[in-house]
Amino acid sequence: MYEHDVIVVGAGGAGLRAAIAAQEAGADVAIVSKLHPVRSHTGAAEGGINAAIREGDSWEDHAYDTMKGSDYLGDAPAVEALCKESPKETMQLEHWGMAFSREEDGTVSQRPFGGLSFPRTTYAGAETGHQLLHTMYEQLVKRGIQVYDEWYVTRLAVTDEADPEERTCHGVVAYDIQSGEVSGFRARDGVILATGGLGQVYDHTTNAVSNTGDGVAMAYRAGVPIEDMEFIQFHPTTLPSTGVLISEGVRGEGGILYNEDGERFMFEYGYANNAGELASRDVVSRAELTEVNEGRGIEDEYVHLDMRHLGEERILDRLENILHLAEDFEGVDGLEEPMPVKPGQHYAMGGIETDENGETCIDGLYAAGECACASVHGSNRLGGNALPELIVFGKRAGYHAAGREMEDAEIQTGQRGEWERGEVDTPVEPGAVSSGGDVVADGGERTDGSRSSSEPRSDGGAAASGGSSSLTPEGYVERALEAERERIEYLLGKDEGIQQAEIRADVQMSMTRNVNVFREEGGLKQALRDIREARERYEDVYVADKSRTFNTDLVQTIEMQNILDVAEAITLGALARKEFRGAHWRKEAQERRDEEWLKHTMLSWNDGTPELWYRPVILEGESKTYEPKVRSY
């Protein structure tokens, strides 16, 4: 077993910042990550970091924009923390040498971004995320912080009190992908989850293949409520075969969208008679999908984004990188032919419920970055607000986990008696499958060793059973380790069954078909049925590759379970929320309904039977209250 004060799971922007902060606060910290840090998906971010650093700008304005962009579903304490600290954290990056783009006078450059009242998006060319990730990794090397790279964290070691709020996290269990070793990692002071996005729930996403929502699913199964999962941002112009993002710049410069019949559908079919192609992301995404659904898509899949009329000179001058992207990843020459595009999953606003200090309701368990939901983005994230989230909340979580004094959080985490219970009418039972037999693949097992699946189970051995609370912290890690070993042995020992790739493809397709930018009751219910069926099939999953060396088949099989839990949570939230807010659109209710829905959708795993409840939004800021207004620009 390995032992450290603080264990950070994940090495993207959030994880790296958390580790640096924890070390600054005096902790012995280690990062455990399934990818080498520089491979993290933070590197893909292009646009920039929002920070109010200039004269004429203020954090208050940034907070106002963020709250408005969130469609009033952000929690003010978190939003204000983000906007207040972003300038300092952005400058910290600069002081660490990050290669920002520069103005004539040598100061860092900023540019305008959608939804911002001031050009405050601080950038480094079209590769801000890459620069940010590498700059922070450099600091990690400088400080000699230990990294266990290519170690896949599979489970949290959490105590098993009946009420999640009383549980404590003592560490994690991880699998060394290179050697096949399964080992416990005891965290004396805290575990910080920074596992990033969950795009792989969909079959078409701008996210990396490794963004499978592991952190969200692990925390969820360990008892932490997950928040606002239905809010998924879709980007309207991604390349069909890979999901590579074609920036808004093309439409900004005058690029036009056409359907199969060569019609400029944004106008011809009246999706946005004024703004046309430049309407907001969700409007354009829905328009594109309507075209495809009504049979006017090209190959029934995508539409065309044409920039040829801009002329070679202008394209080469302003959009050169787009030409390369289309050529390298789609085999299309943007000067000669229109580029195929379709909407793709881009960002998850929801995630692990945390307060503004990054702490979850489980003692010693923290989360930061895209996997967390302190709620700064509410129902819709503004471009350029995710990177500041990584550095602000990564740092807070790091300090907090390492034991530094923090101001008391205003956001209360955990399920409290007074909060509204939710109800949603599902066609099938959500949650763990309770078929009989020796199935460990789908979750944990009882801590007392019994495997009667009719009883509730949970990951992390969190079932309420007497006696085990007497275990030492190491004991909990040891127990989780045993359970994990057993699961891995089981998966490797099984000689036939179904393979994860098949289930994965089916779930991804169903999610893209049914829980996409268009959401209507029938589709959502279909998705739940599909997920249920996938869960049942997953009971029979096996790993064909029996090798202990670099077994990616095994890793993907374990990821698959996380995809299932996360996909279901997204769908449940989407089915429950009958309104149109931010990125979430419901056919049955196409307007925002503040009287009823100004609240966070919360989901607790509840040992295998998901429970829906709601937490009110906090709109009272430090010195003002953010009154919901019509979100128009």
Next chain:
Amino acid sequence: MAERYSSFERGGRRWLWQRITAAFLVVVLAFHFFLLHFVHHADEVTFAMSSARMETWTYYSLMVLFLVTATFHGVNGVFNALVNQGLTGSRKTAVKWTLVAASLLLVVQGIRTANAWAGITILPF
């Protein structure tokens, strides 16, 4: 980290000299070739002719300089190549001194020849 590399050698000087000698050699080697194969044909070479040239003070010093630079350039090149191929430790030291000895021998022998042509006898060999 950088500790692994704490014992560095300033290879820069030899690198620079290799370039400087190369630049010098371009000119002289071309001249040499041209003179002895095109102006005078090699098969017409006789002691007398060589001797006549060597007696010119400038030609003599040019040829000696040519010899020294070519030797340095060639031997240093060989040594670098061997080091790049992973020659280290005591073998490296051995090779180094062998090469130095060989070069000295070559230069001395070359100068003696030149002296013979030029009719210089002040040198002890």
Next chain:
Amino acid sequence: MSTQVPEQSEQESSAAESETSVAQEERMRQKRDRAQARERQRQKEESEISPDDEDTYQLKVFRYDPEVAGKQEPRFDDFYVPYHKGMTVLDALMYARDNYDSSLTFRHSCRQAICGSDALFINGRQKLGCKTQLSDLDEPVRVEPLPHAEVVKDLVVDMEHFYDQMHAVEPYFQTNDLPDDELAEQKQSRENREKVKMSTRCIWCAACMSSCNIAAGDNEYLGPAAINKAYRFTMDEREGEDIKQHRMEILEQEHGVWRCQTQFSCSTVCPKDIPLTEHIQELKREAVKSNLKFW
């Protein structure tokens, strides 16, 4: 930009209604037919993909596994993958893994040439799988792990050595004159940022290191990527002269810049088009210059 402006939702629904015409139904029927045809096609492809199919690509993939009988001796496996426009080598590998052999192992993550995990040896060249269009390659497409690195399994190589070299050049910013105000930036001229720009683009894919014969022969040679990393800081005007001197000392050691024999393979294969040889050469000149000062 709005989600709340009422006209918009009306527009959407009215657009949908007026379209529910006969023509629309016909379209939908055609669409279903096409979908079915595609599905049939897909099944057909899966059941009877043969070497001579027009629309398939033949991949010859290096296989090795230290633990699995039959794979301990390296071999090449053939995979026939149905082609679609825009398909990359990585797509083809993923297809082969998901449909034919789940034990086919390779690193990959971003699919967009930014994470640097899938540098492979494709038809004799170091390339990123995700950035290489199948249509640009001759068949059969030979895919091997990076040369000059130890193979862990199939296409996965051990990267430790590469990381060690990267870490050996003190790859982090060091400066003595940060502004006192934590909210003020340390200024840098545009020209200077432009100068280091290309060098900051490295994604640690190790393609360059794998292509360099010198690095293959001398395991301690820092290698083009690490030297480029050092270049990124050495040339950054925000680091002071004394630090630059310190960096030059690291670069000048026996296995540093002098080892480079200007073979140019590194610059040729770098997927981020970093002019590596140029950077190395510039550092050699810097080293000579700084040495001349002390002569």
Next chain:
Amino acid sequence: MSQSYNRGLIEDFGRWREFSAGMWAWVFHKFTGWVLVGYLFTHIAVLSTALQSPDAYTTTIRTLESLLVVRIMEVGLLAVAVFHILNGLRLLFVDLGVGLESQDKSFYASLILTGAIVVASVPTFVAGVF
């Protein structure tokens, strides 16, 4: 890592088919450099016959020059020297940071130029041997 497969020497040197221009230039430059040092030593050895007696020198040179093999070897030497010079110049420019983008073209140019010069000088070199 305990188990890994080292593809060994073949891996390191068996890839010549996949070499690019810069690598060939490097190989040729090495080869020609070594030949030139080798020649330098032999050259001085031959010339030192002058130390015995003027006549010994003249006869040695005359005999050698009358042999066809020697003439052919001289042509070879010229080729080697010319390539080394031209590519050496190319490398000097590379060291100065000039023309790095066209390094492959300048290598091909060195090759072609070497060929041309050598062919052009064959008559001069073999003159009088037949």
